Amino acid sequence: MSELNNNLRVYEQVRSVPTDAQKPFNNGRFSGTDINPMWRIKKLTEMFGVCGFGWYYEITSQRLETAVNGDVLCFVDINLYVKVGDEWSKPIVGIGGNKMTTKSFVSDECFKMSLIDALSVACKALGVGADVYFAKDKTKYTMNEPDNRMIDEQQIKMLLELDTNLNKLAEYYKKDVITELTYKQAEKAIKLKQIENAASAWKSPENVVPISDRQLEQE
Numbered sequence: 001m002s003e004l005n006n007n008l009r010v011y012e013q014v015r016s017v018p019t020d021a022q023k024p025f026n027n028g029r030f031s032g033t034d035i036n037p038m039w040r041i042k043k044l045t046e047m048f049g050v051c052g053f054g055w056y057y058e059i060t061s062q063r064l065e066t067a068v069n070g071d072v073l074c075f076v077d078i079n080l081y082v083k084v085g086d087e088w089s090k091p092i093v094g095i096g097g098n099k100m101t102t103k104s105f106v107s108d109e110c111f112k113m114s115l116i117d118a119l120s121v122a123c124k125a126l127g128v129g130a131d132v133y134f135a136k137d138k139t140k141y142t143m144n145e146p147d148n149r150m151i152d153e154q155q156i157k158m159l160l161e162l163d164t165n166l167n168k169l170a171e172y173y174k175k176d177v178i179t180e181l182t183y184k185q186a187e188k189a190i191k192l193k194q195i196e197n198a199a200s201a202w203k204s205p206e207n208v209v210p211i212s213d214r215q216l217e218q219e
Helices: 003-007 009-014 037-048 110-124 130-134 153-161 166-172 183-201
Strands: 022-026 031-035 055-066 072-084 092-101
Touching: 003 009, 009 037, 022 183, 031 037, 037 055, 037 072, 037 110, 055 110, 072 110, 092 110, 153 166, 153 183
Parallel strands: none
Antiparallel strands: 022 031, 055 072, 072 092
16 A cells, blocks of 8 residues: 555545435524534544544643623633554644523533534544535635536435435536536535435425525526
8 A cells, every 4th residue: 555545544434424424504604514423433433443442532621711792602622532553643633612602592511512513623634524524625725726626426426325316417407417517516416405305304394495496506
């Protein structure tokens, strides 16, 4: 195995997130995809062993800070450690945060949620869930570059897992086959299908948000 492939060994095995461990969200300020925290723990255990023996974390800081608008914010810092072979890693830092109080509510789970957030941040350094985050990873060096990528195997797999009719999707975009879609077209279809499936799970017709032609055209 080449040195490059060996360096990516863990990354490649933890990057893909099954659809049943993903949940779309929109909190009014921004939207995205949540990853089930138990899935991360499962992946750490699969890769490194039982918690406490093959991986563990230590809390290095817990604090409350008051924002300029009066909200009280909760922060938790951790060091994550993983064992590869007989060697323990250096600390992998994760910083998580959540709201403790606003004018309208008080959270009694803010430290727990901040801890979950901190663990997710530390896990990102190992590549855990990378496929969920990478498409949104626009930097000042890439945000103005044209995206000429085509649909990839992971996107096709996710569309199938979401029970998407690939022939109809290709037909909508006036393509002969699904592999002629662009990466961005596939990402748009996946996101909307996730929202549709999540809404359907509520079993409340008024909450269902179908993938319409108008929504696909908003890309």
